[in-house]
Amino acid sequence: MDMVLDLVARLGRATLSLIRAAGALALFAASGLSHIVRPPFYGRVFLSTFLETGFFSLPVVALTALFSGGVIALQSYTGFAQYHAQSAIAGIVVLAVTRELGPVLAGLMVAGRVGAAMAAQIGTMRVTDQIDALTTLSTNPMKYLVAPRLLAGLIALPLLVLVADILGVAGGFTVAVVKLGFSAPAYITATLNSLKAIDVTVGLVKAALFGFLIALMGCYYGYNSKGGAEGVGSATTAAVVAASIMLLAFDYLLTDLFFSQ
């Protein structure tokens, strides 16, 4: 009997702490969002975060997209050749890249790059009292540190994904034409025929949500980190893991929302 009660108590505690954590995160997100629209605005902070998130993530996102597009072309060729359906490759590549691979892979790359950096920077500021110092210097840390990062994530990721879409298709094109012997004009025509505005748009909406989630996790874990270097380290890990999982979960939810009949 005692064991059962103990189990129930543990389950209850775990549930409560989960709900508490979800509530804290939701409040943090709401506060961060509300500071995006209320002055004063810190354009300088926004600009540097935006550059870091958008511009400096370009190489890694570009390479990821290029190779994934190529891999999709190669894989679907080997699969589809059995059924003499090679002509579908252009369509497969454009669909896979714009709907899924562009936003998800760019998101995961940015989570590892930028989400980690945000958590580490804000976490270090927390454990070295810099966040408290902001407050004593008439500056709201949520407004100064969090809001510009959330906004940067929200805007930068769709732009990155647009680039990833183009390069992913280009990767597929290169493999198809150079390695698999497709005719370039035919491949391009097939690509354009399969390209749908809705796919690209939903991909970009996903990207905006992913960008927001990545920045939110980086800021949240950094902001609440404690306990010196080790604390900052675990905050960074937690930020990347949480952002990646949430990103994949929301990817499923959005796909279900937009594409399932």
Added chain:
Amino acid sequence: MTGTTPKIRIRDLHKSFGAKKVLDGVSMDVAQGTSFVVIGGSGSGKSVLLRCILGLITPDSGVIEIDGENVLEAPEKRREKLRSEIGMLFQNAALFDSLTVWENVTFGLLALHKITRKNARNHAGTILAQVGLDPSVGDLYPSELSGGMQKRVGLARAIAAQPDILFFDEPTTGLDPIMGAVIDGLIVDCVKKLGSTAIAITHDMASAQRIGDEAAMLYKGKLIWQGAASSLMNSGNPYVDQFTHGRREGPISMELRR
């Protein structure tokens, strides 16, 4: 407002973290223009006391008044205004490491729109000179400075807005004795020049006597002694005596385990 209203008045302040009582009924008055030193061991709640007054930590109960106005009951906007009249030098200076020294020094002034960004660089030079630093230091980043210089920049940042109240969190910790004395000297100069009211927390007795007019000792969340800073070394209180003379034997038993 009468002349007898203390600048800072604290009554029966309580704060616990979980089961641990950090502040257990602290009451103190700090008169306008005096320097008040709070001594106490590590973990005695000194930092928490300052953070409560600054509004970085919300106490469980009690009264904190600045110029007779209860900070804890003031609306958020008013609290921000009151907070902007307090300058704080953090223990490890807490300089913003992504900004240059001059941006650090003028951060508060820029936030309050007291100066324009264009004039800030020059203005920072003037403030840096007050803490004995060459204006050219302004273009460096905090990581390029020694501990003593970081403390000076932290002091410059704290006094930049000419606050009514200045807080110092262990200003000499981590510095060699000479640099400690230099920083103490700068603190005294700045406080006198600005006519500010100051609270410093420290466990450095030499520093406490150099900075303080008045002193008090915090032990187990309570102020157990209060008197002139000059009488710290011969207070007659066994707790204070043990602490100031650094004796192993006495009424204070070191709790090595929490």
